[in-house]
Amino acid sequence: MSIRALYFTLVILIFITEVAIALGLGGPFVRGSVGDILVIGLVYYFLRGIGRYAPRPTLIQALVIGYVVEGLQAIHLADLLGLQKGGVLYTVIGNTFTVSDLVMYTIGGILAYGIDIAVLIPRQTIKPQST
8 A cells, every 4th residue: 555545544534533423422522632633643644745845844835734723713713704503614614712722632633643653654665575
């Protein structure tokens, strides 16, 4: 499997997990922490899958995206746009700023980056031996 296909597979798996969390799987703690950790991983692996970006700049890009979305929550952008509460876009943007979300995003970014450089990239450099 190519590295890009691997990144997109991870994106799909994380997305499915995020949908399950949004539907209530795991309760409020999982939604409020694990979901925030995973969303930055989803962004990170998506960016790695669509372009030839190095891991460190991709980590920074993913974190900036997360932080900007959190900043938009601080100004209640979803309400300003008149989005319907409970709607998909309202849920994606969110409407509650918390510093703990920024911490969870940072943890998620570091985990995604660490998995990428420690597991995924080395996995692609191992060549199967022919017998």
